[in-house]
Amino acid sequence: MLRLITFIIALIWSFPALAQSEADIQIGLSDETVAITSSFDGAEIVVFGSVENADENLLKQDKYDIVVTLSGPPKRVTVRKKEWKFGIWVNGDERSFVGVPSSYAVATTRPLDQITQAKDLKILEIGFDNLTLRQQAVTAEPQPETQTSAETDQAEEDEDLDSFRRSLVRLKASQGLFVRGIGDIRYLSPTLFKATLRVPANVPIGHHRARAYLFADGEFVTTRSVLLNVRKQGFEQAAYDLAHRNGLLYGIIAVLVAMATGWLASVVFKKD
Amino acid sequence: MLRRNVLSTVGFSGSRALNLYLPIAEMSVNVLVLFSMGAGVGFLSGMFGVGGGFLMTPLLIFYQIPPAVAVATEANQIVASSFSGALAHFRRGTLDIKLGIVLLIGGVAGSAIGVAIFSSLRQAGQLDLIISILYVLFLGTIGSLMVVESLNAIRKNRGKGAEVAAPPPPQQSWINNLPFKMRFHRSQLYLSVIPVLVLGMVVGILASIMGVGGGFIMVPAMIYILRVPTNVVIGTSLFQIMFVTMFTTVAQSATNQTVDIVLALILMVGGVIGAQFGARAGQKLKGEQLRALLGLIVLAVCIRLGWDLVSTPAELFSIGSVGGH
Numbered sequence: 001m002l003r004l005i006t007f008i009i010a011l012i013w014s015f016p017a018l019a020q021s022e023a024d025i026q027i028g029l030s031d032e033t034v035a036i037t038s039s040f041d042g043a044e045i046v047v048f049g050s051v052e053n054a055d056e057n058l059l060k061q062d063k064y065d066i067v068v069t070l071s072g073p074p075k076r077v078t079v080r081k082k083e084w085k086f087g088i089w090v091n092g093d094e095r096s097f098v099g100v101p102s103s104y105a106v107a108t109t110r111p112l113d114q115i116t117q118a119k120d121l122k123i124l125e126i127g128f129d130n131l132t133l134r135q136q137a138v139t140a141e142p143q144p145e146t147q148t149s150a151e152t153d154q155a156e157e158d159e160d161l162d163s164f165r166r167s168l169v170r171l172k173a174s175q176g177l178f179v180r181g182i183g184d185i186r187y188l189s190p191t192l193f194k195a196t197l198r199v200p201a202n203v204p205i206g207h208h209r210a211r212a213y214l215f216a217d218g219e220f221v222t223t224r225s226v227l228l229n230v231r232k233q234g235f236e237q238a239a240y241d242l243a244h245r246n247g248l249l250y251g252i253i254a255v256l257v258a259m260a261t262g263w264l265a266s267v268v269f270k271k272d
Numbered sequence: 273m274l275r276r277n278v279l280s281t282v283g284f285s286g287s288r289a290l291n292l293y294l295p296i297a298e299m300s301v302n303v304l305v306l307f308s309m310g311a312g313v314g315f316l317s318g319m320f321g322v323g324g325g326f327l328m329t330p331l332l333i334f335y336q337i338p339p340a341v342a343v344a345t346e347a348n349q350i351v352a353s354s355f356s357g358a359l360a361h362f363r364r365g366t367l368d369i370k371l372g373i374v375l376l377i378g379g380v381a382g383s384a385i386g387v388a389i390f391s392s393l394r395q396a397g398q399l400d401l402i403i404s405i406l407y408v409l410f411l412g413t414i415g416s417l418m419v420v421e422s423l424n425a426i427r428k429n430r431g432k433g434a435e436v437a438a439p440p441p442p443q444q445s446w447i448n449n450l451p452f453k454m455r456f457h458r459s460q461l462y463l464s465v466i467p468v469l470v471l472g473m474v475v476g477i478l479a480s481i482m483g484v485g486g487g488f489i490m491v492p493a494m495i496y497i498l499r500v501p502t503n504v505v506i507g508t509s510l511f512q513i514m515f516v517t518m519f520t521t522v523a524q525s526a527t528n529q530t531v532d533i534v535l536a537l538i539l540m541v542g543g544v545i546g547a548q549f550g551a552r553a554g555q556k557l558k559g560e561q562l563r564a565l566l567g568l569i570v571l572a573v574c575i576r577l578g579w580d581l582v583s584t585p586a587e588l589f590s591i592g593s594v595g596g597h
Binding site for chain 1: 299348351525533541544581
């Protein structure tokens with residue numbers, strides 16, 4: 001009996017919250033696959049979505065915010081830092097990170113810091129700086145320089161790691177693989193929206209995940225995701241697949257193509 | 273917004289109509305630029321009678337092609353140019369097949385060693401550096417030698433034309449004393465196979481690490497060290513280069529998957545066309561002037577690569593994915 005009463009009280013208490021969190025989000029892609037062909041030079045991915053069961057009041061006040069992210073297949077990435085040695089710049093210190101999204105695009109209705117608090121973004125892993133970039137467990141034998149590492153305190157190592165992490169993000173951004181687009185989400189109607197995300201020509205192939213987050217008045221409500229398949233098509237795919245599955249045969253074909261070209265050239269230009 | 277999208281789409285396809293996606297390098301490149309690079313280097317190689325790999329690979333790297341792909345793909349391109357060259361020499365009978373085969377045995381061994389070194393350097397993240405250093409060393413040495421030699425020739429103002437008849441130096445006695453001698457009828461030589469195999473091997477290693485044919489080392493070495501008659505030197509060297517680059521292409525492809533067949537084809541077509549025009553232009557210029565010019569080009573590429581090694585880079589960090597997929 002007591003249990004039932006507490007349950008009812010709890011239900012009544014949580015009712016406003018329930019009513020609010022009823023809002024939901026649904027998304028779909030303009031294309032479920034991105035085909036990389038010979039003319040591929042990057043593409044624009046359009047994510048359509050709708051806010052369902054939206055609170056009329058919040059809608060009128062423009063209090064709903066949406067963030068759409070598109071992240072590429074996770075990979076292991078090694079970041080290397082050049083050092084001045086023997087008069088030239090050589091790759092020295094390095095850190096490896098696992099589970100790094102090979103590409104990452106964010107589209108938002110407003111700047112992220114206006115949508116919600118930093119700690120929520122951190123928890124939800126939204127934004128370049130909030131991605132979990134875990135360092136790969138160090139297995140390698142200690143290098144000559146790191147002999148003093150026992151004495152280096154943890155803080156220094158953390159700071160080092162952080163500079164590598166920041167560089168990873170900066171380099172990915174400079175390669176066009178990490179993209180952020182504030183205002184790349186437009187409302188087509190009060191509840192229908194369209195997010196445009198750019199994938200560059202060097203987009204990694206594989207399954208990319210498009211994820212939409214709904215925020216109401218600064219609070220995270222819900223999230224949905226769909227998969228996007230990026231793959232090479234036609235000749236590009238055949239060439240890539242062959243090179244990676246049967247490199248020997250690919251190499252032999254490459255040689256035959258070269259011989260044919262060389263022979264053709266000697267025939268065409270022989271009379272000249 | 274919509275109109276802006278439409279406009280930008282039109283601009284997009286208009287300015288980038290000549291862009292082509294490379295399946296292995298995984299990047300979009302401008303066909304015209306690459307074709308011109310192939311034709312330009314082909315022109316120079318036709319004009320000077322050199323392979324051109326030592327110019328093409330750095331150019332590809334300057335064009336942001338990953339060095340690993342540039343080197344392996346360039347080996348593939350050299351197959352095409354050396355094949356058409358070797359065919360011509362085969363028809364004229366100006367090659368020593370037996371000598372070529374012994375060189376080739378060394379070359380294949382060297383190429384296999386080179387591909388293994390290439391893989392481990394790539395794993396260690398030092399491949400780009402080693403490629404640059406090797407280029408700076410080789411281009412610097414050869415470019416300086418060419419410039420100095422040709423300037424001396426111009427100063428003496430002999431004006432003998434293309435061929436400078438260097439007196440063949442006496443054969444080094446240490447080469448005569450080596451065991452495992454073999455008779456090479458076409459070259460009229462009775463020679464130990466050891467220096468031949470070693471030379472072939474050195475060139476094979478260079479082919480796989482630097483993406484060059486290695487003619488610029490093999491030709492002088494054959495003339496001055498092995499004393500092969502000049503009329504069969506070029507043909508025999510092309511014969512060896514052709515097979516070594518074939519082997520390198522297959523080995524790189526099987527080990528590192530870095531041969532981009534689309535890139536190679538663009539360069540091949542540009543290269544063979546450029547070479548035809550280069551050969552004709554070469555006949556109108558004097559030998560010393562040609563060598564001085566080529567020497568200066570080689571030095572310019574060397575300085576550019578060397579500058580990148582010593583100048584403080586704008587970005588100290590670099591990223592690379594290691595291991596498989």
